[in-house]
Amino acid sequence: MAPPCARRRLPGLSAKARGYLSVRGWWMLSPQLLGGLLARMEQRKRQRDRSMVADIDTRVWIIDLDHGGEMDFVLVEPSRAKPNLRFISILSPFGEALFGARVGDMVHPRFLGHEYSVLIKRVEPWQESES
Missing domain, CATH: 3.10.50.30 (Transcription elongation factor, GreA/GreB, C-terminal domain)
Incomplete structure (x- = not known):
């Protein structure tokens, strides 16, 4: 039987992504590491969005x-x-x-x-x- 956290349904993710996260143990990341990872992801998203607008240069x-x-x-x-x-x-x-x-x-x-x-x-x- 799978551990309780692996059986939980992760909303908004594909079956492949849910399988990857359940095997990798993403819930075991420290809060500092997870916070840094999320901050970098948000910064990259902002950079992508900014480059997608027609502007000078x-x-x-x-x-x-x-x-x-x-x-x-x-x-x-x-x-x-x-x-x-x-x-x-x-x-x-x-x-x-x-x-x-x-x-x-x-x-x-x-x-x-x-x-x-x-x-x-x-x-x-x-x-x-x-x-």
Whole structure:
């Protein structure tokens, strides 16, 4: 017969995850070690979430839902904008529509008098050294 703690149902976990945790004895971690582990997990989650928002100095990959194309842009301050190199200002109509968008969002920027429907595919931080 399994020990009482292994028989307890762990809510929200898959059968594989429950099996892994029941074998590994996760309940035997010291409170300090468990607290440190949870803090690191929360910090990584915050870093992932922050990198998923289109902001200044981020590269944004989009899918044009109207024409089926895929492109990437770097959002920059107006003084560093070079549209021919796909560095677009956050104050341009296209940059303004992308600014603050998250992966999976559909935005409708206006460009040259037309409204487009684009899907945000990926957002990553961009450093000046990548150019």
